[in-house]
Amino acid sequence: SPVHHTRRYDAQSYDFIIVGGGTAGLALAARLTEDGKTTVLVLEAGGPPDQVAAYKAPGADLQVLGSPIDWAFTTLPQESLNGRQLVYNRGRCLGGSSAINGLTYGRGSSSLYNLWETLGNSGWGWDEVLPYFKRSTTFFPPREEVAQQEFDASLYDQGPVALSYSPYVNGTPGSIAFVESLSAIQVPTVQELNGGNNVGAKQEPLTIDDKYRRSSSYDSYYMLAKDRPNLRVLPFSPVQQIILQEDAGNLTAIGVVYIDHPGGRTLNVTATKEVIMSAGSIQTPQLLMLSGIGPTETLNEAGIKVYLANENVGQNLQDHTYFSINIEVDPSISHSSLYRDFSKLQQAEQEYWEPKGPLRAPVGLSYGFEKVPADVLISLNATTLASERPNQAHIEYYYETIYYPNIPSPYYLRHEYNTSYVSLTAGLVAPLSKGSVSVRSNSLSDPPDIDLQYYTHPEDQAVAVHAFKNLRRVLAEFAAACNCTVGANHGEVNPGPDKVRTDEQIMEYIRETAVTVWHASGTCAMLPREKGGVVDKRLRVYGVEGLRIVDASVFPVIPDQHKQGPVYMVAEKAADMIKDDWRL
Numbered sequence: 001s002p003v004h005h006t007r008r009y010d011a012q013s014y015d016f017i018i019v020g021g022g023t024a025g026l027a028l029a030a031r032l033t034e035d036g037k038t039t040v041l042v043l044e045a046g047g048p049p050d051q052v053a054a055y056k057a058p059g060a061d062l063q064v065l066g067s068p069i070d071w072a073f074t075t076l077p078q079e080s081l082n083g084r085q086l087v088y089n090r091g092r093c094l095g096g097s098s099a100i101n102g103l104t105y106g107r108g109s110s111s112l113y114n115l116w117e118t119l120g121n122s123g124w125g126w127d128e129v130l131p132y133f134k135r136s137t138t139f140f141p142p143r144e145e146v147a148q149q150e151f152d153a154s155l156y157d158q159g160p161v162a163l164s165y166s167p168y169v170n171g172t173p174g175s176i177a178f179v180e181s182l183s184a185i186q187v188p189t190v191q192e193l194n195g196g197n198n199v200g201a202k203q204e205p206l207t208i209d210d211k212y213r214r215s216s217s218y219d220s221y222y223m224l225a226k227d228r229p230n231l232r233v234l235p236f237s238p239v240q241q242i243i244l245q246e247d248a249g250n251l252t253a254i255g256v257v258y259i260d261h262p263g264g265r266t267l268n269v270t271a272t273k274e275v276i277m278s279a280g281s282i283q284t285p286q287l288l289m290l291s292g293i294g295p296t297e298t299l300n301e302a303g304i305k306v307y308l309a310n311e312n313v314g315q316n317l318q319d320h321t322y323f324s325i326n327i328e329v330d331p332s333i334s335h336s337s338l339y340r341d342f343s344k345l346q347q348a349e350q351e352y353w354e355p356k357g358p359l360r361a362p363v364g365l366s367y368g369f370e371k372v373p374a375d376v377l378i379s380l381n382a383t384t385l386a387s388e389r390p391n392q393a394h395i396e397y398y399y400e401t402i403y404y405p406n407i408p409s410p411y412y413l414r415h416e417y418n419t420s421y422v423s424l425t426a427g428l429v430a431p432l433s434k435g436s437v438s439v440r441s442n443s444l445s446d447p448p449d450i451d452l453q454y455y456t457h458p459e460d461q462a463v464a465v466h467a468f469k470n471l472r473r474v475l476a477e478f479a480a481a482c483n484c485t486v487g488a489n490h491g492e493v494n495p496g497p498d499k500v501r502t503d504e505q506i507m508e509y510i511r512e513t514a515v516t517v518w519h520a521s522g523t524c525a526m527l528p529r530e531k532g533g534v535v536d537k538r539l540r541v542y543g544v545e546g547l548r549i550v551d552a553s554v555f556p557v558i559p560d561q562h563k564q565g566p567v568y569m570v571a572e573k574a575a576d577m578i579k580d581d582w583r584l
């Protein structure tokens with residue numbers, strides 16, 4: 001594996017230690033070591049992602065879940081989901097969640113970032129973050145076998161992360177029909193979603209290179225930087241805690257404790273400038289708490305010495321959640337057969353890598369973002385709405401080429417082995433419900449408590465019911481446009497056209513079947529401390545010198561888009577701020 005070719009830099013201390021070699025961690029490490037001088041150590045709990053070969057194949061994205069490169073956490077039982085516990089997947093490898101995600105690339109509404117700015121974060125408005133979105137990405141125009149798709153070349157630069165369109169997407173009549181059918185709910189087809197207007201429908205770009213293979217932060221930023229003598233990346237090296245030094249009332253992060261590989265020894269390593277947490281929205285707050293930074297009561301109960309009380313650590317968990325209706329379709333437009341028998345991948349890999357083969361595309365294909373009419377936002381709490389709702393999308397509709405989610409539920413009665421399905425899906429992308437992440441003991445070996453609290457805010461329920469009704473409108477249009485559904489009632493097999501008609505029934509169906517989009521954000525929010533903050537606008541942890549957070553946990557409000565784009569943007573901007581602060 002390329003990891004083992006990394007040149008050894010055997011210093012006992014480094015300028016910067018980055019905890020977590022995931023999406024943000026590797027991007028930041030690559031930028032900080034560009035000068036050839038600044039020394040950076042990245043400690044990553046997992047190994048290289050290519051220990052699971054299928055991670056490179058976009059169409060195998062769901063197969064990677066539950067493999068050794070996935071933490072596969074389980075949430076606490078969720079009352080708002082009728083007591084269900086969800087599997088909460090997270091990348092456990094170099095590349096982190098960018099190595100196991102659904103590859104969709106988006107940025108979100110300009111108004112969302114302008115809201116970040118108004119919440120106390122000058123420098124984070126759309127005009128200031130757009131250059132960092134550009135700097136992280138290169139767009140490969142679709143090749144000739146791909147139907148022409150519009151994109152605005154000025155929105156992408158020569159950045160490490162590769163973006164393109166999948167040929168399978170463009171060759172799939174179902175995907176095209178889906179985008180067109182969203183006009184039935186007044187979501188118009190648009191040419192570009194990444195320029196600040198995030199309302200409309202199109203086939204979104206994917207993080208794939210010009211050979212249609214996954215471009216994670218491992219494949220992009222890490223591959224650029226791996227041979228630099230001033231970068232050291234240690235896989236299989238979980239960090240246990242941050243070492244904090246107390247001196248005359250001041251607290252400084254001076255290093256970390258980690259378990260080395262393959263020795264299994266507990267070692268200390270020190271940072272002369274900063275420790276930077278990039279362990280993601282679930283594990284960054286977990287590690288802060290294990291190190292004594294967090295809510296006093298939680299730390300006391302877990303038997304952890306309180307170095308710095310901050311009730312906001314682990315709070316403000318915002319996430320996207322979705323639900324689907326399942327449609328029986330002609331096998332030619334579905335991934336069902338591939339997912340039924342994944343051994344086909346080994347038997348006929350060549351066939352699946354054909355230009356139009358299904359392994360070239362993830363199961364989530366095209367997307368539409370709706371800003372819901374004002375009367376749906378029932379204004380239960382005018383103050384919350386005024387401050388938290390920018391002019392942005394509320395619902396994302398997407399099209400999946402399988403029966404999904406495939407979870408035990410009284411509603412999911414029919415999933416026949418030899419039948420082909422697609423799913424029409426709606427997700428909430430501007431949720432008001434908030435959950436939390438916490439620790440249950442003082443040990444890293446106990447997984448964190450993840451409490452999602454989906455749909456607990458009444459307005460999220462109203463938006464969800466509206467979205468479900470729209471899915472059926474879209475289905476009618478879709479069935480007419482693609483001429484691919486099988487059987488009566490536009491092919492709807494779940495929940496079934498005669499069931500789930502009233503608002504109460506719809507909400508119950510959602511409670512039984514909704515799952516996560518894995519977009520956990522905001523658990524160490526960039527906000528003024530008295531407004532729920534853990535880091536300031538330069539991502540420095542309040543009350544501790546030499547400690548920054550650079551990952552999705554700093555988002556003060558979750559973007560109305562998929563999350564890897566905003567994470568790369570944060571990492572790029574953080575790199576500039578850190579270089580600036582240290583005059584590097």
Ligand SMILES: Cc1cc2nc3c(=O)[nH]c(=O)nc-3n(C[C@H](O)[C@H](O)[C@H](O)COP(=O)(O)OP(=O)(O)OC[C@H]3O[C@@H](n4cnc5c(N)ncnc54)[C@H](O)[C@@H]3O)c2cc1C
Pocket residue numbers: 019020021022023024025043044045046065089090091092093094095096097098100101102103104105106237238239240278279280281283287444517518519520550551552553562563564565567
């Ligand atoms: C299944 C799935 C599908 C998704 N689909 C999409 C999609 O289609 N499009 C999109 O834009 N976004 C998607 N996302 C979300 C997106 O990938 C994540 O939000 C983003 O990658 C998070 O980046 P991060 O840097 O905050 O954390 P991560 O990339 O998760 O990185 C955290 C890293 O820290 C490491 N770590 C954790 N604890 C420790 C420790 N104690 N010591 C050392 N290392 C540690 C982890 O192993 C990991 O490598 C998806 C996520 C998942 C899980």
